[in-house]
Amino acid sequence: MKLTNFLKSLSLVAFISTSNLSAQTDVILSDLKLRNVQTDIMNVGIRIQKTSGLYWENGLDIEYSNKSLLNDKLFFGFSYVSSRLGTALSSNAIKQDNYILSARYYARKNKKLRPFSKFNLGYFNADYGSELFDVLDNTSVITSLEFGLSYTFIKKLKLSSSFGYNFITGNGMEGPGTLYPIYLQSTISWNLKQ
Amino acid sequence: MKKLLALCLIFSIISCNDQPIIDDSYLDGELIFDASTYNQAEYLTSYSNPNPTDSEKDKPVFIACHGYSATTFEWSEFKEWTGETDSYYISQVLLGGHGSNYEDFKSSSWLDWQNSITEEYERLVTIGYTNINLLTSSTSCTLILELLSRDYFSNTIAPKNIYLVDPLVIPSDKTLPLIGLIGPMLGYVESANTAEEDNYWYHFRPQETLQELYTISKIARKALEEGIKLPVGCSLKVYKSIQDPTTDPVGAVLIYNGIRTFNNTHIDVEMVSSDLHVYTRLSFRESISEIDDENQLNSFTDFVERLN
Numbered sequence: 001m002k003l004t005n006f007l008k009s010l011s012l013v014a015f016i017s018t019s020n021l022s023a024q025t026d027v028i029l030s031d032l033k034l035r036n037v038q039t040d041i042m043n044v045g046i047r048i049q050k051t052s053g054l055y056w057e058n059g060l061d062i063e064y065s066n067k068s069l070l071n072d073k074l075f076f077g078f079s080y081v082s083s084r085l086g087t088a089l090s091s092n093a094i095k096q097d098n099y100i101l102s103a104r105y106y107a108r109k110n111k112k113l114r115p116f117s118k119f120n121l122g123y124f125n126a127d128y129g130s131e132l133f134d135v136l137d138n139t140s141v142i143t144s145l146e147f148g149l150s151y152t153f154i155k156k157l158k159l160s161s162s163f164g165y166n167f168i169t170g171n172g173m174e175g176p177g178t179l180y181p182i183y184l185q186s187t188i189s190w191n192l193k194q
Numbered sequence: 195m196k197k198l199l200a201l202c203l204i205f206s207i208i209s210c211n212d213q214p215i216i217d218d219s220y221l222d223g224e225l226i227f228d229a230s231t232y233n234q235a236e237y238l239t240s241y242s243n244p245n246p247t248d249s250e251k252d253k254p255v256f257i258a259c260h261g262y263s264a265t266t267f268e269w270s271e272f273k274e275w276t277g278e279t280d281s282y283y284i285s286q287v288l289l290g291g292h293g294s295n296y297e298d299f300k301s302s303s304w305l306d307w308q309n310s311i312t313e314e315y316e317r318l319v320t321i322g323y324t325n326i327n328l329l330t331s332s333t334s335c336t337l338i339l340e341l342l343s344r345d346y347f348s349n350t351i352a353p354k355n356i357y358l359v360d361p362l363v364i365p366s367d368k369t370l371p372l373i374g375l376i377g378p379m380l381g382y383v384e385s386a387n388t389a390e391e392d393n394y395w396y397h398f399r400p401q402e403t404l405q406e407l408y409t410i411s412k413i414a415r416k417a418l419e420e421g422i423k424l425p426v427g428c429s430l431k432v433y434k435s436i437q438d439p440t441t442d443p444v445g446a447v448l449i450y451n452g453i454r455t456f457n458n459t460h461i462d463v464e465m466v467s468s469d470l471h472v473y474t475r476l477s478f479r480e481s482i483s484e485i486d487d488e489n490q491l492n493s494f495t496d497f498v499e500r501l502n
Contacts, residue, residue, distance in 0.1 A: 052371045052372065053368070053370065053371025053372075053408075053412070054371075087419065091419040091420060091421075092418060092419050092420070092421055092448070092451040092452045093419045093448075094444070094447060094448065094451070126444075128444075128447045129447070129450075129451055130447075130450060130460075132450065132463050132465060133446070133447050133450075133465070135436050135465050136436065136443050136444060136447070136465075169368050170366075170368065170442060170444065171366055171367070171368070171439075171442075172365075172366025172367075172437065172438045172439050172440065172441065172442045172443065173366070173437045173438070173439060173469065174437075176444065177364050177366075177442035177443060177444025177445070177447075178364065178444055180368045180371075181368050181369070182371075182372070
């Protein structure tokens, strides 16, 4: 009787172990699949930006990572943010547009929370609304750096927030007067490719 | 941990450095005061002519208001240029907290600065003057914009003309919005005045007053974004240097877009070929050109012509 019970217990343990092993194997395979199968990534999102001491400027953000070039680490992007979609939407604020090309590097691949740094190069244009102000600079090159964090909520949905510093600004003597140095931005994006 | 403690120590030392060593040859000290503080009748029309006749009541009065850290001196050249005249009065207001010493300046708010203007305005209205014109520069322009934004003049006689010379709406120094963060660490900021200017402008700018400056400029900017309508019978002109190391010329754009006359027309704006802040004051500048003299003369002439 005792021997029968022992053999039953042994077969049960063997079954459970086999089941666990099978489940673990599935998880590992799935994980390996995620890690090893490189795919292009295309994040498209909405960018909300607030300049310290001035306007809300909102718009679109697109970024792309190629499967064969530091996949999911190095992204190239384009952003368009404008006060037209922010403070100037329903006020007398100056209508100004920012067209920005960027290169962004994310650390901590495959983690939900990832720090990143980003270099931006772009073009700024302000519409002063009258010929009276043609004597003032209203365009500029944009060069800025951003440092921030991104968080992946679900596989495709990501929120990133960063602190940015514009190296070229207006100073009263030259440059557009509403181009300020410090800004904060948040972008919520969706991966179209994965 | 040691590094952290050292950083905290440095931070606390910097934080405590809020009292400059004040030389009494500066306006900030205890020896030099703005002359209007002890001779109001020389500067304020409400004191020099407190009982106007009927014809005097209709005569234009310029209330001349100076900018941040300055004194009545900022409009003295206009008074000198005017000389003896029966055509109009010039009342030179000293903003609250200004023209005395560092501590008075440090403890003043933008409301104190503004009160000096409204007090003189109300005194003139009370004693019967009807043709009042606000001649303002830099920060005093901002204080007037704030008054307009809250319909201050709806309960009193509206000014006939408002002149804004190099108004502050957007600072040229784009780090001013950070003053709340870095100000307590700095304590104060030292200005680059010439030796003569140190007798008429504060040399040291307490961070508390810079915070006030940022606050009032932000209030004015937001009011302009929402829109300001001038009172009936009031006209406004902006005179703005196209290059200005203190107030960004783009401020003129915000004022132009943000203010309409009572008849819903645009206000007047003149962009002046100058790189001086408050180009109407030329005394004690390091160097001035013929164009600067010309700009000053043109504007003084225009101020008077607009009275008619």
